[in-house]
Amino acid sequence: MGELGGEFAKGFLRCGYPVVPVLRGMSLEQTAGEVPAPVLVVVTVAESDLHAVLAGLPENWRDRVALVQNELTPADWQRHGLDEVTVAVVWFEKKPDRPLTDILFTPIHGSRAMPLIEALGKLGVETRLLTGEDELIFELARKSLYILTLNITALEVDASAGQIWRRHRKLARLVAMEVMQVLELRFARSLPKEALIDAMSEGIDDFPDRPARGRRARQRLERIVGEAMSAGLKVPTLERIARQVQSAPS
Numbered sequence: 001m002g003e004l005g006g007e008f009a010k011g012f013l014r015c016g017y018p019v020v021p022v023l024r025g026m027s028l029e030q031t032a033g034e035v036p037a038p039v040l041v042v043v044t045v046a047e048s049d050l051h052a053v054l055a056g057l058p059e060n061w062r063d064r065v066a067l068v069q070n071e072l073t074p075a076d077w078q079r080h081g082l083d084e085v086t087v088a089v090v091w092f093e094k095k096p097d098r099p100l101t102d103i104l105f106t107p108i109h110g111s112r113a114m115p116l117i118e119a120l121g122k123l124g125v126e127t128r129l130l131t132g133e134d135e136l137i138f139e140l141a142r143k144s145l146y147i148l149t150l151n152i153t154a155l156e157v158d159a160s161a162g163q164i165w166r167r168h169r170k171l172a173r174l175v176a177m178e179v180m181q182v183l184e185l186r187f188a189r190s191l192p193k194e195a196l197i198d199a200m201s202e203g204i205d206d207f208p209d210r211p212a213r214g215r216r217a218r219q220r221l222e223r224i225v226g227e228a229m230s231a232g233l234k235v236p237t238l239e240r241i242a243r244q245v246q247s248a249p250s
Contacts, residue, residue, distance in 0.1 A: 003094040004068065005044035011119030032058035039115055040086070042066045047216075054080040066116060071144045071220075073186045074137075086110025089139045091203065092125050093210070102126060103207045107139040141183055141191055142199045147214070148183075149176040149200065152221050154213035156241050162208020165201060171237075173197065178235040182227050218245055 001009060001021050009019045020035050022028065041061045045053050047069050054077065057065065066086040067077065077085045087110055091103040102125050108116050109130035117127045130136050153164050153172045164172050180193050214220075225242050228235040 002044060003096060004090070005042070007092075007094050007100060007123060008042050008044060008068075008116075008119060011122045011125075012115070014122035015115070015118050017115070017119075028053075028056055028061075029058050032061055036060050038064055040064055040066050040112055042068065042116075044068055047071055048219075050076060051080070054082065057082075064112065066110070066112060070147050072140055073144075075186065075188070084111060086112040086116065087136060087140070088116050088120075088127075089136075089143050091143065092120075092123075093207075100125070101207065101210075103210070104203050107135070109133075109136040109139075137187055137189070138192075138196070138199070141180075141187060142196055142203070144183055144186075145176060145179060145196050146200045146203045148179045148220055148224060150204075150210075150212040151214045151217035152179070152224075152238065152241060154211075155217055155221060155245055158213055160208060161204045161210045161212045164212050165204045165208075174237040175241075176200065178228070178233075178238050179224060181233045181235065182224050182231075185227065185231055185233075221245065 001023065005021070009021065012019050017039060020031065020038070022031050037060065041064045043050065043053055043065060050069050057080070062082060063084055065077070065082060066088060068088045068090045072087065086108070089107045091106055093101045093103060100123060105126040105128050106120060107128045107130050113129055117129065120127050130139065149172055150161050150164060153168065153175045156171065157164060157168050159168070176197055177193065180191055180196065184191050221238065221242055225235065225238050228238065
């Protein structure tokens, strides 16, 4: 299992739940035949692999899904006909050979939230139960804004999250405001921009030493600029950073 999946498995085992790993290359249908009624099916794949996994979910697992991906929106599960999912907006971080780092808290929403809350509690991760869809949208948007703003800004100024917010806040705000134009498309609704920037800054302040440039930063920038261009949005700051990245030596 990956780092994130391994942490969830550890938490469930500490609660006394049996855990059945479904690794890359294993048959979902065969495993669903062996485990027909799990308490939860926790999907911890990368964002780029999410839709293939959701499209191949066995029928008897479809009402038991928990999602933990970054950049997640309701459209991601609704396009697969999944109306009832449990979502954990994960802020904790686990890197190879490093202990788990808990940032802020992990909001959780859905009918099967309690096993997740119980498992993360065993890991020392603070959680918060969300009771409404508006709360879920805000927390999903906050995490997406945090990841995208820091990743993209760090392509121009390679620094920690805290350094970016203290020393390059003007640039980071420009990036954030343009990112939110695309997030409004993804969520199909207006978003409270200043409230989200304030909420994003809480995550930055809680772990200022976090490296801001993730390994998927370039792909995220390319994807969000492509979405903006397709929708006719004006995102000059993102386009300028994209040009710099393209012209930089590989």
